[in-house]
Amino acid sequence: MLSLFQQGIEAVFTFQIFGLVFFGTVVGIIFGAVPGLTSTMAVALFLPVTYSLGAGAGISLLVALFVGGTSGALISAILLKIPGTPSSVATTFDGGPLMEKGEGAKALGVGIVFSFLGTVVSIIALIFIAPTLAKIALRFGPHEYFAIAIFSLTLIITLASGSMVKGLLSGVIGFAFSTVGIAPVDAITRFTFGQTQLNSGFEILTVLIGLFAISEVIKVAENVKHERAATIGKVSMKSIKGFGFSMQEFVGQLWNGFRSALIGIGIGILPGIGAGTSNIVSYIVAKNRSKYPEKFGTGVIDGVVASETANNACIGGALIPLLTLGIPGDAVTAVMLGGFMIHGIQPGPLLFTTQGVLVYTIFAALILSTIMMLICEFYGLRIFVKLLAVPKHILLPIILVLCVVGAFGLGNRIFDIWTILLFGLIGYGFVKGGIPQPPFIIGFILGPMAETNLRRGLQLSDGDFMGFLIEPISGAFLMLSAASVFWHIFQAQRAKSAKRRAVVELEA
Amino acid sequence: MGDAKKREYVLGFVILIAGIVYLVMASQLKVPERPGVHVDASFVPYVLSSIMCILGVLQLRAAKNYVPKPKAGNGDDVDYGTVGKTIGLVFGYVALMSYLGFPLMTVLYLVAQFTVLTPHDKKVNYVLYTVIAVIASAFIYLTFRYAFDMMLPVGPFDF
Numbered sequence: 001m002l003s004l005f006q007q008g009i010e011a012v013f014t015f016q017i018f019g020l021v022f023f024g025t026v027v028g029i030i031f032g033a034v035p036g037l038t039s040t041m042a043v044a045l046f047l048p049v050t051y052s053l054g055a056g057a058g059i060s061l062l063v064a065l066f067v068g069g070t071s072g073a074l075i076s077a078i079l080l081k082i083p084g085t086p087s088s089v090a091t092t093f094d095g096g097p098l099m100e101k102g103e104g105a106k107a108l109g110v111g112i113v114f115s116f117l118g119t120v121v122s123i124i125a126l127i128f129i130a131p132t133l134a135k136i137a138l139r140f141g142p143h144e145y146f147a148i149a150i151f152s153l154t155l156i157i158t159l160a161s162g163s164m165v166k167g168l169l170s171g172v173i174g175f176a177f178s179t180v181g182i183a184p185v186d187a188i189t190r191f192t193f194g195q196t197q198l199n200s201g202f203e204i205l206t207v208l209i210g211l212f213a214i215s216e217v218i219k220v221a222e223n224v225k226h227e228r229a230a231t232i233g234k235v236s237m238k239s240i241k242g243f244g245f246s247m248q249e250f251v252g253q254l255w256n257g258f259r260s261a262l263i264g265i266g267i268g269i270l271p272g273i274g275a276g277t278s279n280i281v282s283y284i285v286a287k288n289r290s291k292y293p294e295k296f297g298t299g300v301i302d303g304v305v306a307s308e309t310a311n312n313a314c315i316g317g318a319l320i321p322l323l324t325l326g327i328p329g330d331a332v333t334a335v336m337l338g339g340f341m342i343h344g345i346q347p348g349p350l351l352f353t354t355q356g357v358l359v360y361t362i363f364a365a366l367i368l369s370t371i372m373m374l375i376c377e378f379y380g381l382r383i384f385v386k387l388l389a390v391p392k393h394i395l396l397p398i399i400l401v402l403c404v405v406g407a408f409g410l411g412n413r414i415f416d417i418w419t420i421l422l423f424g425l426i427g428y429g430f431v432k433g434g435i436p437q438p439p440f441i442i443g444f445i446l447g448p449m450a451e452t453n454l455r456r457g458l459q460l461s462d463g464d465f466m467g468f469l470i471e472p473i474s475g476a477f478l479m480l481s482a483a484s485v486f487w488h489i490f491q492a493q494r495a496k497s498a499k500r501r502a503v504v505e506l507e508a
Numbered sequence: 509m510g511d512a513k514k515r516e517y518v519l520g521f522v523i524l525i526a527g528i529v530y531l532v533m534a535s536q537l538k539v540p541e542r543p544g545v546h547v548d549a550s551f552v553p554y555v556l557s558s559i560m561c562i563l564g565v566l567q568l569r570a571a572k573n574y575v576p577k578p579k580a581g582n583g584d585d586v587d588y589g590t591v592g593k594t595i596g597l598v599f600g601y602v603a604l605m606s607y608l609g610f611p612l613m614t615v616l617y618l619v620a621q622f623t624v625l626t627p628h629d630k631k632v633n634y635v636l637y638t639v640i641a642v643i644a645s646a647f648i649y650l651t652f653r654y655a656f657d658m659m660l661p662v663g664p665f666d667f
Contacts, residue, residue: 049656163570393625401617405648405658
């Protein structure tokens, strides 16, 4: 392990990768900070750039974009009171009031430092959990992979959104789109309508760019004409010592930070949900556990610490299932999965034995980009603040052109550009219908995994479905899947009854 | 019936129709019958289409009981005109790219899109928009063409 880690560090400290990590972190922070741009969009847009790079360099760039993008959102959350990405929604609750009280520098300092610490804790968890999990996963066969895919699908459905029907629908549509092309095992062509370009199915990258970038551009068009320039809060960094907060305040927040990091890692590991959920969950937990919950929302650093530590801790958490099982933990890691595939690498337990140096290069790149994030965000704050003022009506069309270039670069086909437009419209339809997008991606990625392993598993057990239940690991995961669905139905029914009771009491 | 409730109903019908269409398409798959094999290439599409139909019915039921949340603002202030123009421009951009090439079409698209998206309280500045569009188009084209060897369509111009 140590020798591989040393090789990873050596690889990252080459001029090319070091430069790419720096570039990726800065660009990621910009994408995170500017409302309307997301870290998912940043990673998707830069995938084509990685074509001409080696696997280590390309994936290091994507990792840096991920780290920068997740943390950068705190800048606009505090200065504009608008979260740059969903990962910093809870940061606005106390970051905004702190800014109004004239303690913007303290809010930024706390946010930056605890973003850094959250990422570091999650990287440590990743380094220690991932190889062990990969060793266990090496023993997995089709039965286990099918059960894990089903478990992941049910989890995203039950945890991703308020409406179970809509969450489930999103996952099912994603799964349905993955059935286009040549079927696994018997190579039957499905739903291609005679288009040979569809034989290999829809490219994951075109689906992602369409769903997350194009739909976002269309969504912004809805009200960009009525939008007024947001007032950017001014923070003077001249009189600030250190990171803007005292050692006593720092020590006082350590337990809050540690608990938030654990929440972030745990949520990051679960498929389909990530930083967008962890920051809110962590904020609620911090508020409930606080000695002064009534002060939350009025400008206490505890809220910023909880939100920023948890969202960044998702980074390492989300990478654990991606690297060990090939299952993305959230939307960004789903795009990164595409990045691995572009370089002909299949994430999974074998990655640790066949591509050990690459895995540890990714770990080293994560550490380096986290350090760069800390330095760049603090010392480059003035530059990032200026970028917040770039008007959306100029920025978004250029982003769309980059999306088009990214899609075209996949196979030098105009067909792929039409595909991103198709998925962009589907994504916009989802937004209008209140349907969550992440389950679609998870369904699209895990669908083929579930189908392939279902059919292989049946071949192994001579067509007997009981094989999936008899195998201990697959049986356990299938039972957990059923339990998670029933639990969600029970919770939904209980909430409905409580609502009904409240209405009756009100009427009485 | 409010707009939000109507939207929930429309969603239910769309899901149901999509499920039925998918079910019909699944039934038309040409899968050779093999003795002892019950799960073939049509199995998953059948399962998914059935789930979609059930979800459509559940969504219609949810729409019936749907109570819209009171809105804080002046209701739905979505500018669908700009959305429609944006989608139209993007489609035009892609459709004409093969004929006119990436550099020219990108300049035309960007200028048009900047204009369409310009907020009401700002003046449309064609000179500035053209300069930004030309620089962005040239920078993106040259970067991807020479740094990443990507052969973007050039159209009538050869750079």
